[in-house]
Amino acid sequence: MTAEHKTPITFYGAGWCGDCRRSKALLDRLAVPYEYVDLVADPDRAEEAHALSGRTNIPVLVFSDGSHQVEPTDEELETHLRALGLID
Template identity: 65%
Template structure:
């Protein structure tokens, strides 16, 4: 289900039109965190995969190497997980 990410990297599902996704990507970039990105506008089954992980339709879905995830995280919540 999360085959797009290396086992030691974060996997983020999102879309460029999503402000929360752009904000979360910026936070990851600011902290120099390596992550893989699944653009739901470009990856045909991306939305289905994100839903299978989170059980929700909100994005971004940020999946951590331990298999846990956050949906629409605040900057504070995401920073605390890094």
């Protein structure tokens, strides 16, 4: 995605995080675009995730409507994606 295209999700995570890998796999399987913020490669952005969620847990997924989820289950994430009209 180029900067000109707004993705519907900003995904704060890390490769070592099992929940992050699981949520990424679900988004990839459902072909939902997202901007991935690798908190290992860019640790300064961890404060952004904390400010948005009020928690230090990851993943933090921020949606274009301003809502967010922290460590969602696949079911929670899929339900939210459906509610936002990002999947059928």
